[in-house]
Amino acid sequence: MQTGRYFSWIGLQYLIKLGRRSWWMSLVVWLMAMAPAQANLELRVAIEERVNQVTVGGSTPTVVKNMAGEVVEELPAMGAVRAIASQGTLSLDNLRTNAVWIEPSGDGLVFIGDKWYRGRALLAADSNGVTAVNYVDLEQYLYSVVGGEMPTNWHAEALKAQAVAARTYVLY
Template identity: 50%
Template sequence: MIGQFSRTGRYGWLSLLLWLLMVAPALALELRVAIGTASSEVTVGSSTPARILDAANRPLANLQPLEGVTARSIPGGVSLQQVKSSRLWIEPGEGGYVFIGDRWYRGKVKLAQTDKGLIAVNYVNLEDYLASVVGKEMYPSWPAEALKAQAVAARSFALYRRQVQQRQPGSLFDLGDTVISQVYTGVESEFPSTEAAATATRGQVLTHGGRIVEAVFHSASGGFTENSENVWSKPVPYLRSVPDFDQESPSRQWSVSLTSVQLKQRLPGVGNIISLRPVRVSPQGRVMTMQVIGDKGSQTISGAQLRRALGLRSTLFTATPQMGLVAATGNAPTLPESFLFSGRGHGHGLGMSQWGAYGMAKQGYGYQQILQHYYQGTTLTTLQAD
């Protein structure tokens, strides 16, 4: 049953007000997004004349437009052309874009040294960031209500992660640019429809108990989303299992066959794989833990670990051995030639299903209803910036 949208919510305004006072400046500030991973060097540039600033925000040099230059990691800092500092900023002129790696981004970039190498951090306005994220996380041609739901979920997730990261001493960024956070590719994934979704929902976030929620999402659940404790081992009140509307998802059902050689390579330490036995399975059918039995031992791993190791779309699957080979020793068990993995859904199964949001929007549901269905007991709240 889809919950009714309530703008006022059920929680005391005092706790919500205290939270708003904490996060309202976030709307006026920039998000810090790490672009790519740490490396020894990165190519940067600007679409307009830009300033190169040091860690104290003092101008050091100018950068000509459309001139790609290489920033390099050096002991204790960063070098760019003839400029060296513990940290460097590239700040484009008005209306300019910054180039990082192989893409254009709004805002500016900070180059900093870490123990893993040089990292480029894009400082970008929250709403500009969302126009790009929505365009990468969903098809821009999808119904407007689905895009709006994605914008609110992405905004909530970003501000939640921003709060978490700012508690960490020396934190350099709030989010990454991959699926581990939210996929962000800068200007190339901005579209009129995704900009409209961000604008129409400007400042709107999901709250629970007066706090912005960690509004995780995934591609498709395969029929039912999952309770958080079956994935994260901790219950989250707004991440409850609900029926999905993902009937049109290309991952509604899937199958993949892996040979015994592939399994041995991807699941080392137990020899040739004899069987895969589910130890714990969620009520929705997701593998929580699996015993991997081989001819040289066995081990029990989580469903998430198994999914990553085998490259499966989700943990909602069954594994069927396909028999063929016989071990050389006469008393050894018959070894499967391959395993057939038959599953449903794509992703961890928590929170909003993107294909489910698409399905609900096509059926006429508004983005508020979509969000309240997938994030149970939450309230849609508009943050006011100073």
């Protein structure tokens, strides 16, 4: 993949000439602009662990896929299904399997247990029960975390600082 360069060495020299005292800040800005963008990062967040059953669904039409990626069931918008674990097998309506993906269409939310989440969900059964894992893009995760941890009417700089802290915590 080829990345474009938006600054040149001449541009760097110009930034340095703007202020001798802040040349290092100009260098940092230039280096950040030259660095390739980070690819989307998908996080895994365990929502339910080793429970006997969990209710799942979506805010938009939602598909249930097997581990091969084949659609095995479709749920209507705001529809739900109960996933029951028994002896390492996951039962959803008439479907019996070890694991499934729950994927809402578009920008829909996935319902796991009693809460809504961005992204998609993996349900996996073992001899101890069913585990539900939310797979969510880092940026989508941050929308939820920042809005859930502090009032959204706070100053924009405070929200940005919270986003930086949350991103750092997740990545390290």
